[in-house]
Amino acid sequence: MGCKTLCFGLTCILFAYYIYTPLPENIEEPWKIQVIDALIKTTSLTAILLENMGLIRYEELFSLLLKLDYTAPISDENITVMDTNFTDIPVRLYLPKRKSKSQRRAVIFIHGGAFILGSCKQMSWDFLNRWTANKLGAVVVAVDYRLAPQYQFPVSHEDVISVVKFFLQDKILAKYGVDPSRICISGDSSGGILAAEVTQLVQNDPGFKNKVKAQALIYPGLQLVDTLMPSHREHEHGPILSRDMAIKMGCLYLTKDKALLEALRENQHMPHGSRHLFTLVNWSTLLPEKYKRNHIYTEPIIGRFNFSYPGLLDSRLSPLLVNDSQLQNLPLTYILTCEHDILRDDGLIYVSRLQNVAVNVSHDHIEDGVHGAISFMTIPFYLRVGIRIRDKYISWLDKNL
Structure with a gap:
């Protein structure tokens, strides 16, 4: 009995050591973030x-756990919410009910989840x-693009660009009362x-040029070429998103x-043949x-392994790879980065x-921010930093869109 108790105790200690991540001193509500981080690491280990x-x-x-968080398209006194399809891709529409003297602004929103998780139906993004x-x-269009590993690169990108081009048609904008000069992709x-990749494609497409007024990127990951950026090393173990989990x-x-x-x-x-990109890589x-x-x-290191995946060289997966001439055409841009985030440097470099x-x-840097904070704005995982990020994002849209 004593041996079993000792083994159990040691197991608990080792498990606690595995999931524990020391938090920086400036993080707000550290106990909440510690709990969320522990739950994520426990789920990952399981x-x-x-x-x-x-x-x-x-x-x-x-995926199974996140599906428990999905919401129905419930309308209220202010907003009509409906699930429909744009070019066979599921979207959730949010249509204001109150009358407007002029055409409305529109936001096309694309949720995160590392291309393999989540849905615009999740409570946080629905909120x-x-x-x-x-x-x-x-008018808000939330895109429910298909997920990997069932649908791998570039399916998610194709789904999003398909929805964006469908929505940007004059007849569709007129149907929903949207001002064609006040559209944001976020x-x-x-x-x-x-969002960054689709905005690049749309702005450089003669058929859609100048149809997007703004883009808003919240702690975006923008490249897969270098996985040892300073933020990758500094926040290797999180909080919230560890380097190993992001890579996996x-x-x-x-x-x-x-x-x-x-x-x-x-x-x-x-892979071999990628050295020409490395003039861009020391970002x-x-x-x-x-x-x-x-x-x-x-x-x-190039060509260490005998495989080649075209996505590694594709700017659709690494928008930072495009040249300056393609960036010059981009619209009004908002980028928000978080200090304690392995993706921090991607956003900072894109700003530069x-x-x-x-x-x-326009750039907001949240000194006490963590990756994924905007996903924690509802009970039981309510973070004040998530609310602050939301308010900064909405404030910028209100002033600039």
Whole structure:
């Protein structure tokens, strides 16, 4: 009995050590973030164990839990909410009920989830989009794009661009009373990648040029070329999103091949023929001094593994890869970054690159922010930093859209 108790105690200690992440001193509501972080790490560990036992795939456990958070399209006295399809892609529409003397603004919102998780039907994003429609009197289109690993790269991108081009048709804008000169594409995390990439494509497409007034990117990940940026190293263990979890989930958008997963972890994933991109890769030179102070750039190793995935060289997955001439055409831009986030540097670098080509950029940096904070605005995981991010995002849209 004593031996069993000792083993159980040691197991508990080891488990607590595994899931515990020391938090920076400036984080607001640290106990809440500690609990959320522990729950995510516990779920991740459980998913790994179940996958190794052959019972369920890693991402399936997360998907099952997130589906418990899905909401129905319930209308209220201010907003009509409906689920429909645009070009066979599911979308959720938020249509203000109160009369407007002029045509309405519109926001196309793309949710995050590393391309493998989530839905615009989740409570947090439903709450955000209702709030947007209500506060701005705007039509909101939330895209429910298909997810990996069932639908791998570039399916999510194709779904989003299909919805955007459908919505931007004059007859569709007229149907919903939308002002064609006041449309924004926005997204958070991997949704920020999709929003950035789709905005680049649309603005450089003669048939749709100047039909998007603004883009809003909330803690976006914008490249998969270098997995050892300063923020990747500094926040390797989180909180909320660890480097290993981000790589594991992001890899599933390209392949189930474990070799690529290991290569990404070692920053040795770039294939032969990619060296021409490396003039762009040392993006750390574009970071503010305080972030590159102790960073020593190490060029990713090329061709270490005998595989080639076109997505690794594709700007649809790494919008930072496009050249300056493609960035010059971009519309009014809002970027929000969080200090304690492995994706922090992607957003900071995009801010610098856009400013360098004279794009009008507004940037909010949340010094006590963590990745995914905007997903925690509803009970039981209510974070005040999530509400602050929401308010900054809505305030910018209200002033600029």
